[in-house]
Amino acid sequence: MPLLSRPYSRLLRFTLCVLCLFLLVGWARTVGISPSPSPGATPTPRGQVAVPTPELSPPPGWSAILPGLQLTNTSIHGGLVASAARPGRVIGCAMSTPIYKPATPPTFVLSEDSGKTWQTRTVPNLPPAKGCDVFADTLQPDTFAMLPYTFGSALYFTLDAGMSWQTLPLPTLAVPIGLTGGQLVAVADRANQSRGSLMRASLATRAWSTVGNALPPSGWDPYAAAVDQDNPAIIYISGMSGATTAVYRTMDGGASWQNVKTLPSAHRIALFTAHQHQVFAEQLDGFSSDSPLFYSADSGALWRGIAKHSKDGGESLWVSPQGHVITENTTDAQTGVLYTLDPARGAFASLGSYKLGQGPTLAVVTDGAAPALLYATPDHIWRLPLGA
Secondary structure: OOOOOHHHHHHHHHHHHHHHHHHHHHHHHHHOOOOOOOOOEEEEOOEEEOOOOOOHHHHHOEEEEOOEEOOOOOOOOOOEOOOOOOOOOEEEEEEOOOOOOOOOOOOOEEOOOOOOOOEEEOOOOHHHHOOOEEEOOOOOOOOOEEOOOOOOOOOOEEEEOOOOOOOOOOOEEEEEEEEOOOOOEEOOOOOOOEEEEEEEEEEHHHHHEOOOOOOOOOOOOOEEEEOOOOOOOOEEEEEEEEOOEEEEEEOOOOOOOOEEEEOOEEEEEEEEEOOOOOOEEEEOOOOOOOOEEEEOOOOOOOOOOEEEOOOOOOOOOEEOOOEEEEEEEEOOEEEEEEEEEEEOOEEEEEEEEEOOOOHHHHHHHEOOOOOOEEEEEEOEEEEEEEEO
């Protein structure tokens, strides 16, 4: 039989190679060998491969921080807090494994220079968890607390900036809302139209006590609560006044409460406090409003309505302990426009448009000699220096 010409010979070899490849893939599936994920792809708990996360370079002026770690971003306080007692100090709860797959306990991280450099502290006996809430004492600079996301978890606290740790049992259905002067403040059993109660615990004695009478009428879940940065007797909580969302305030540690602001267009709200008795009430969702943000410079006695870039709420807002404010208005899944806000005048100034990554964000604004915005997504953690 005559030999095949070169083009037909190459075609035959190519056909045989393709046939061998199909046979090899079929054998691999038969014996249970799975193909390796592509670079950047993330295996999920059930073995599927998630869409690869885009690799992002730091935008101009930004830097990537805490490489290899992930910050929690699913709670009221989140896993990152700027210290009110020592400007420039930041603490966080960092994960070295994906949040959906807890394999190791969270790590306590601390920065003394607004996130430029970081120290890590191991918390003895901290259980594996998907993350944790963190609290920085507003008056005592070395007192912090961590609450891991585990069933029936105790609260872990330190009085020496993480060098040693103790535990504090948490009452059933109690949710910490603030830490000030060595006192942990918590709200207990406030959900599903239950008013709940206010509780306090001394870290020195590790004893809990219920404070005052029942809280004001509850409203949309989850509720918002915040403790004054300078006076622990002043606390704010969201609730209902008739059918209207309202901000209630106590000036005597919970013995009595007053309605200091109603937000007729709001459903859920967020509350923030800052030094010099500043307080912010932000509409998170609800109806269209010309003023989805309200600001008070005098403990809620007088309020100023502030127009934002979104009239129905939902625009991200972060407040530093000194009252410096940054907001973000997202334009697509990865891009946001950042603004500084002067709340006394209601004036915004653009910081620019940035592509910082997808997913829920967690951010803090720091004070001190080198103020900065620290901005975390599930896949990236960034730092932007701000003008002092």
